Amino acid sequence: MNILIHPLSDVKTTKIGDNTRIWQYAVVFENARLGENCNICAHTLIESDVVIGNNVTVKSGVYIWNGTRIEDNVFLGPNATLTNDPMPRSKKYPEKFSGIILKNGCSIGANSTILPGLIIGENAMVGAGSVVTKDVPANAVVVGNPAKIIRYLR
Known part of the structure; x- marks a missing residue:
């Protein structure tokens, strides 16, 4: 296998596909795929209950x-924010986290x-700086706060 893990990263999982590169100061929990x-x-x-497909780019400052x-x-993109708890409170955790699904080829x-639980x-x-509050359909381009569809890609 040809995997690059920078020595200044903290990678606990062994479930990493060939030709994947993990750079400095990245933290990847055990069981992440x-x-x-x-x-x-x-x-x-990247937390433990995360699954990432092939050919994915995660730029700096992203927590999954x-x-x-x-x-x-x-x-x-850099500093994109993914969430998983619709009602976060300190030291109070949901029975199950509401993950986000990012479908093939989206950006x-x-x-x-x-926001949590969205597809x-x-x-x-999704345009830079947008706040996505509801599902985004295939091929849609959304921008703004809250994010709204401005057009569709062919």
């Missing part, structure tokens, strides 16, 4: 919380926020 040919940039965190499912060919713009459709694009 990462596909082939992924690029996990510096200053990222329990329950999140990321399909193939997804791009997560999440820098500094955007995705971002295949090949959809």
